[in-house]
Amino acid sequence: MTAASPGIEVTDLVRVYRGGKAGSRHALDGISFTVRRGETVGLLGPNGAGKTTLARVLSTLLTPTSGRVRVAGYDVVAQARQVRASIGLVLGGERGLYGRLTADQNVRYWAAMCGLGRREGRQRTREVLRELGLAEHADRPVERFSRGMLQRVHLARALVADPAVLVLDEPTAGMDPNAAFGFVELVRQLQERGTTILLTTHDMREAQELSHRVVLLDQGRIVAAGRPAELLSGLAEHRVVSVAAAPAGAVERLAAAGGTGTAVLDRSGELRCTVSGTHQLARTLAVLGEAGCTGISISTPGLDDVYRSLIPDREFSVR
Amino acid sequence: MSEHVRTALLLVLRRPGVLSLLVFVPLYSVVFFTVVRQNGRPDLAATVALTSFVMTLWSHAVFVSSEAVDHDRAEGMLEVLLAAPRSYARSLILRIAATEAVCLPAAAEIALIGGWGFGFPLRMAAPAAFVAALLLTFAGTVGSAILLASLFVLIRGARTYQNALTYPCYLLAGLVVPASLLPRPLAAVSHGWFLAWGADLMRDALHAVPAELPRRLLVLAVLAAGQNLAGVLFMRRVIRRARDGGVALHA
Amino acid sequence: MPEPISPTPSRRAARWLRAADRQLYLFQIGVSSGFVDYRRMFTWKSWLFGWVLRLVAQVAFFASMGRLLGVPGSQDYLALGNAALLGPLGALGVVSTVAAERRAGTLVLLVLSRAAALPVLAARGLYWAFDAVLTATLATALLPVIAGTAVPFAALPGIFCLEVLGTVSCYALALALTPLGMRFPETRGYLTSGVLVLLMLFSGVNTRLTGGGPGSVLPMTHALTGIRQLAAGGAFPWPALGGELLVWGGWILAAAVMVPWGLRRAARSGGLG
Numbered sequence: 068m069t070a071a072s073p074g075i076e077v078t079d080l081v082r083v084y085r086g087g088k089a090g091s092r093h094a095l096d097g098i099s100f101t102v103r104r105g106e107t108v109g110l111l112g113p114n115g116a117g118k119t120t121l122a123r124v125l126s127t128l129l130t131p132t133s134g135r136v137r138v139a140g141y142d143v144v145a146q147a148r149q150v151r152a153s154i155g156l157v158l159g160g161e162r163g164l165y166g167r168l169t170a171d172q173n174v175r176y177w178a179a180m181c182g183l184g185r186r187e188g189r190q191r192t193r194e195v196l197r198e199l200g201l202a203e204h205a206d207r208p209v210e211r212f213s214r215g216m217l218q219r220v221h222l223a224r225a226l227v228a229d230p231a232v233l234v235l236d237e238p239t240a241g242m243d244p245n246a247a248f249g250f251v252e253l254v255r256q257l258q259e260r261g262t263t264i265l266l267t268t269h270d271m272r273e274a275q276e277l278s279h280r281v282v283l284l285d286q287g288r289i290v291a292a293g294r295p296a297e298l299l300s301g302l303a304e305h306r307v308v309s310v311a312a313a314p315a316g317a318v319e320r321l322a323a324a325g326g327t328g329t330a331v332l333d334r335s336g337e338l339r340c341t342v343s344g345t346h347q348l349a350r351t352l353a354v355l356g357e358a359g360c361t362g363i364s365i366s367t368p369g370l371d372d373v374y375r376s377l378i379p380d381r382e383f384s385v386r
Numbered sequence: 387m388s389e390h391v392r393t394a395l396l397l398v399l400r401r402p403g404v405l406s407l408l409v410f411v412p413l414y415s416v417v418f419f420t421v422v423r424q425n426g427r428p429d430l431a432a433t434v435a436l437t438s439f440v441m442t443l444w445s446h447a448v449f450v451s452s453e454a455v456d457h458d459r460a461e462g463m464l465e466v467l468l469a470a471p472r473s474y475a476r477s478l479i480l481r482i483a484a485t486e487a488v489c490l491p492a493a494a495e496i497a498l499i500g501g502w503g504f505g506f507p508l509r510m511a512a513p514a515a516f517v518a519a520l521l522l523t524f525a526g527t528v529g530s531a532i533l534l535a536s537l538f539v540l541i542r543g544a545r546t547y548q549n550a551l552t553y554p555c556y557l558l559a560g561l562v563v564p565a566s567l568l569p570r571p572l573a574a575v576s577h578g579w580f581l582a583w584g585a586d587l588m589r590d591a592l593h594a595v596p597a598e599l600p601r602r603l604l605v606l607a608v609l610a611a612g613q614n615l616a617g618v619l620f621m622r623r624v625i626r627r628a629r630d631g632g633v634a635l636h637a
Numbered sequence: 638m639p640e641p642i643s644p645t646p647s648r649r650a651a652r653w654l655r656a657a658d659r660q661l662y663l664f665q666i667g668v669s670s671g672f673v674d675y676r677r678m679f680t681w682k683s684w685l686f687g688w689v690l691r692l693v694a695q696v697a698f699f700a701s702m703g704r705l706l707g708v709p710g711s712q713d714y715l716a717l718g719n720a721a722l723l724g725p726l727g728a729l730g731v732v733s734t735v736a737a738e739r740r741a742g743t744l745v746l747l748v749l750s751r752a753a754a755l756p757v758l759a760a761r762g763l764y765w766a767f768d769a770v771l772t773a774t775l776a777t778a779l780l781p782v783i784a785g786t787a788v789p790f791a792a793l794p795g796i797f798c799l800e801v802l803g804t805v806s807c808y809a810l811a812l813a814l815t816p817l818g819m820r821f822p823e824t825r826g827y828l829t830s831g832v833l834v835l836l837m838l839f840s841g842v843n844t845r846l847t848g849g850g851p852g853s854v855l856p857m858t859h860a861l862t863g864i865r866q867l868a869a870g871g872a873f874p875w876p877a878l879g880g881e882l883l884v885w886g887g888w889i890l891a892a893a894v895m896v897p898w899g900l901r902r903a904a905r906s907g908g909l910g
Contacts (some may be wrong), residue, residue, distance in 0.1 A: 162462020179389030406826030553694035
């Protein structure tokens with residue numbers, strides 16, 4: 068990485084997909100942001116927001132339509148080779164490995180693709196597999212691995228050439244909670260070593276735990292960016308009142324009472340009401356108590372509440 | 387052995403299904419040997435042995451070696467490999483060449499079937515000329531596999547014509563009767579194709595030192611190089627299109 | 638205890654007819670959904686210039702081997718045999734269809750259906766046999782163009798009948814092999830290519846039959862003997878028809894045993910989906 072250059076620098080990036088019956092589509096529409104060296108930035112957004120397109124542009128898999136993108140100080144178009152040598156791409160899901168090859172064989176091939184010599188490649192492969200707890204499984208075909216183990220192999224592959232910047236594209240998608248927790252711990256170790264990380268994810272809790280800053284992307288545009296605490300400050304007065312099993316009519320009673328927050332009832336029967344300020348909180352609790360609600364809990368808002376307040380639900384909303 | 391070659395060999399050897407071609411196409415030699423024996427023409431044994439060997443070489447290129455890019459795409463490896471610092475095209479060429487080389491032992495398999503199974507003396511009158519022609523033909527076949535690998539990704543529906551690349555090509559290459567006996571337009575196409583020159587030269591080398599050997603080897607070398615050049619150019623195009631978003635990176 | 642009331646013969650017949658009607662209906666659904674797959678597999682262009690061109694070239698290739706031999710009659714012999722072989726060759730495709738059903742996860746649904754397994758599988762892949770008969774008949778009719786082999790016009794209906802029978806016979810053999818293709822998907826290529834080489838060697842496709850041997854139980858052997866007699870201007874070869882019917886019966890019995898056994902085994906080992 069060139070001295071003093073940010074890990075990732077994106078300026079006015081536009082990526083348009085042309086062709087097809089639908090005409091052209093702006094997957095990324097003039098976005099700008101920076102990831103400082105050693106920093107972890109979480110990239111959040113709904114499906115189709117442009118997260119994967121951005122990850123692909125950063126890893127030189129897609130050329131930008133316009134704008135400037137630099138990774139580790141190198142331009143992704145003019146200095147693509149240097150960018151590829153500086154970046155480690157970790158894909159989520161089960162794609163991205165040869166299923167019939169062992170973990171060792173997959174990582175060694177990647178080491179060769181990174182220009183490591185035979186001996187060095189073998190040695191580095193052994194080292195990263197050991198570091199990631201895969202030494203005992205190195206000689207098993209990866210098609211027999213669990214999702215959590217597969218993700219470790221992905222990470223091992225990305226780390227074998229010691230990249231300055233890591234792009235993790237939905238790395239915990241489809242993992243069970245234990246495996247996801249284990250993976251998050253591995254990312255923490257990388258953060259301690261000072262690796263620059265861009266994390267695209269749907270998991271708000273993961274983003275909140277790992278990211279120094281988050282960028283919220285919607286329809287190819289940045290709708291919010293900043294430290295999680297900054298984004299949450301707008302919701303500082305907000306509280307979420309939940310009732311695990313609300314009796315019939317509770318939502319209607321809240322609406323009729325006035326001076327309470329807006330309540331929604333989900334399919335499981337849980338009532339969630341976001342309130343603002345102490346007065347509204349007290350009024351809501353009183354109405355719920357009168358309605359015979361039990362099991363009431365109050366929580367502070369998280370990133371998922373920020374997300375929901377900024378990004379409308381297009382997939383499940385009925386129009 | 388380079389990691390690229392090693393990976394290619396592992397990928398082929400761990401898919402036993404794709405090796406069925408290597409078992410059965412050479413077994414066509416049993417059919418051919420039986421036919422020539424039953425018709426009292428043991429003198430044709432070497433010719434039909436060569437036919438089944440070139441069939442193996444070509445069908446392996448069409449059905450196995452050419453699958454490299456599509457296989458990478460199916461495994462979700464294409465996007466990962468395109469993001470690698472080293473050239474994907476270079477790795478792919480090495481891998482396709484290694485995959486294609488897997489079928490070379492079929493020559494020994496066919497010779498054993500002919501010699502031990504049928505008692506045909508399969509000798510080469512001009513081994514050096516034969517080996518030179520074989521190496522150049524092999525190089526041309528690798529180029530064809532690279533070209534096909536690119537076409538299968540670049541052109542939607544190209545794969546549906548994969549089957550049409552076997553027997554029509556065997557005829558065009560003059561694997562049984564010389565291509566010069568084909569109808570004129572087909573013979574003209576055949577005249578510009580490395581496989582026809584390679585098969586012709588190898589067949590001649592079985593019986594005597596081929597006439598005009600240096601000139602024919604030179605033509606074969608030029609045609610095989612052209613095939614490789616076309617393959618590499620198309621491969622680069624595929625990679626460029628993939629980076630432009632014009633080719634789906636995974637199946 | 639009152640005696641159980643046994644259904645009257647007319648009720649039994651009605652029940653049997655209803656069951657047969659249901660099986661027939663499921664068979665029809667299987668066939669029509671199979672043909673939907675078939676239409677998706679090819680466009681008319683890719684069928685004609687991809688598939689048919691390849692098959693015609695295969696016949697021309699073997700006919701040219703006859704020309705190479707320079708023995709009178711050998712070119713016609715190889716051309717006719719290899720045109721007829723296109724029937725069995727196509728029918729073997731059903732092995733890959735069943736393996737594809739397993740890969741797609743639809744095999745388990747077929748097995749769960751109320752119909753017997755063999756008719757369901759036979760119906761789903763029937764388009765292979767249809768295509769095989771079509772291409773083999775086309776190639777036989779084109780033999781004068783492909784290889785200069787004269788086939789009397791009057792013999793074509795008879796040849797068509799025997800081609801259908803030989804193909805269906807090989808289809809039955811292919812169905813009997815499907816459990817192996819299901820259990821070990823990697824063996825598909827070995828199974829189909831193996832049968833093809835056996836047919837090329839022992840069914841009289843490329844070599845003259847010496848009587849008896851493995852050919853007598855292989856599909857197409859008897860039908861092809863009949864086809865050759867018809868092409869030579871002979872009368873309809875009823876013994877060949879009978880022989881091929883017997884071979885078909887044998888293989889369909891084998892399939893009726895193998896398919897349910899294979900599915901039961903796959904269900905036990907969790908290999909259905």
